[in-house]
Amino acid sequence: xxxxxxxxxxxxxxxxxxxxxxxxxxxxxxxxxxxxxxxxxxxxxxxxxxxxxxxxxxxxxxxxxxxxxxxxxxxxxxxxxxxxxxxxxxxxxxxxxxxxxxxxxxxxxxxxxxxxxxxxxxxxxxxxxxxxxxxxxxxxxxxxxxxxxxxxxxxxxxxxxxxxxxxxxxxxxxxxxxxxxxxxxxxxxxxxxxxxxxxxxxxxxxxxxxxxxxxxxxxxxxxxxxxxxxxxxxxxxxxxxxxxxxxxxxxxxxxxxxxxxxxxxxxxxxxxxxxxxxxxxxxxxxxxxxxxxxxxxxxxxxxxx
Numbered sequence: 001x002x003x004x005x006x007x008x009x010x011x012x013x014x015x016x017x018x019x020x021x022x023x024x025x026x027x028x029x030x031x032x033x034x035x036x037x038x039x040x041x042x043x044x045x046x047x048x049x050x051x052x053x054x055x056x057x058x059x060x061x062x063x064x065x066x067x068x069x070x071x072x073x074x075x076x077x078x079x080x081x082x083x084x085x086x087x088x089x090x091x092x093x094x095x096x097x098x099x100x101x102x103x104x105x106x107x108x109x110x111x112x113x114x115x116x117x118x119x120x121x122x123x124x125x126x127x128x129x130x131x132x133x134x135x136x137x138x139x140x141x142x143x144x145x146x147x148x149x150x151x152x153x154x155x156x157x158x159x160x161x162x163x164x165x166x167x168x169x170x171x172x173x174x175x176x177x178x179x180x181x182x183x184x185x186x187x188x189x190x191x192x193x194x195x196x197x198x199x200x201x202x203x204x205x206x207x208x209x210x211x212x213x214x215x216x217x218x219x220x221x222x223x224x225x226x227x228x229x230x231x232x233x234x235x236x237x238x239x240x241x242x243x244x245x246x247x248x249x250x251x252x253x254x255x256x257x258x259x260x261x262x263x264x265x266x267x268x269x270x271x272x273x274x275x276x277x278x279x280x281x282x283x284x285x286x287x288x289x290x291x292x293x294x295x296x297x298x299x300x301x302x303x304x305x
Contacts, residue, residue, distance in 0.1 A: 024050050025061045034062045034099045034109065041100040062109055064102070068095045068173050071115050073122045075179065084135040089179040090155065092122055094172050101169030114170065118159070122175075125158040138180060141197045152176055 026049070027033050033045040037059050045051045046066075053059045070093045078086050096102045099109070106113035129151055137147040156175040163170045 025053060026050055028063075030065065030067050032064050032066050032096070032099045034064065034103045036060050036062070036103075041103050044099050062103060064096055064099050064109055065111070066096060068093045069111060069115070070094075071119070072178060073119055073126070075181070076123060076126065077183075078127050078130045080130060080135045080138070081132055082134045085183050086130060086135070086138060087179075087181040087183065088126060088130065088177060090122060090126060090152075091176055091178045092118065092159075092172070093174040094118060094170050096169060097171040098169035101167055103169075105166075105168055114168070117168070118163070118170070121159050121162050122155075125155045125162070128158065129154045139182070141201065148177060 025033065025045075027045045027047060029048045033051070034041050035043050035045065035053055037054075038057075039060075042059075053061060070091060072089060072091045075087050075089045078088055080086060094114075102114070103109040106117070132154075133147065133151060136145055137151065140146055152175050156172055159175070160172040163172065
């Protein structure tokens with residue numbers, strides 16, 4: 001009886017495929033494989049590609065995702081240090097950092113089982129940290145008073161310590177507050193406190209403005225006083241020079257009083273006639289008495305003609 005070559009080829013291929021399934025496996029990118037021998041983790045494969053193993057039930061291979069996993073906890077009511085109720089939800093990012101330790105802790109390395117355990121740790125750490133902080137660290141009109149980043153960091157550090165102590169083979173990557181709500185009973189109190197804080201802030205700004213204005217006014221008064229003192233000093237100096245010059249002129253005028261009087265009248269008349277003008281005056285009033293001699297000389301000149 002002749003054997004069918006096609007049937008032999010198919011049978012051979014099936015044997016090869018079955019043998020490959022029994023004796024080798026594949027590590028895909030961003031995954032890690034834990035190989036157990038009689039149910040106990042013995043080695044891990046992290047590099048992408050094929051690997052060899054003994055067939056089940058001697059060795060089994062379990063594949064885990066090495067990417068960051070994330071989940072959100074439930075909204076829980078938590079008391080602050082000053083006895084206000086907050087309703088808080090956080091989100092968490094975690095990653096398997098030791099598959100051989102992670103595998104036996106959670107039913108064949110179940111991600112869902114791991115997140116159930118983490119959810120309890122997150123809830124406990126959240127209540128512990130929030131209970132140490134007053135409401136003003138979460139809700140405030142002053143941006144500098146809010147401490148969200150510090151609170152998130154505190155919660156994350158507590159959870160990481162707990163998973164390390166329990167030997168979960170997990171690394172916590174991040175944690176953040178997703179939702180923050182206030183019960184209606186607390187809302188009115190918060191509004192009152194925010195109004196009070198805002199009024200206190202306004203009063204502080206006004207006080208600072210008044211203090212700055214007072215400082216500016218004081219500086220301006222000091223500068224004004226200094227300028228006036230300097231002006232008085234300069235005026236005194238100029239008056240002294242003027243008096244000295246006047247004394248010199250007076251000494252000269254004393255030698256010829258008539259000439260001095262004539263020059264003073266002449267200067268006064270020059271000042272009054274500086275612009276084009278028509279004058280009506282009494283020639284007995286200084287300095288116009290200078291015209292008395294001028295009018296007599298003009299009359300005598302006309303009589304002589």
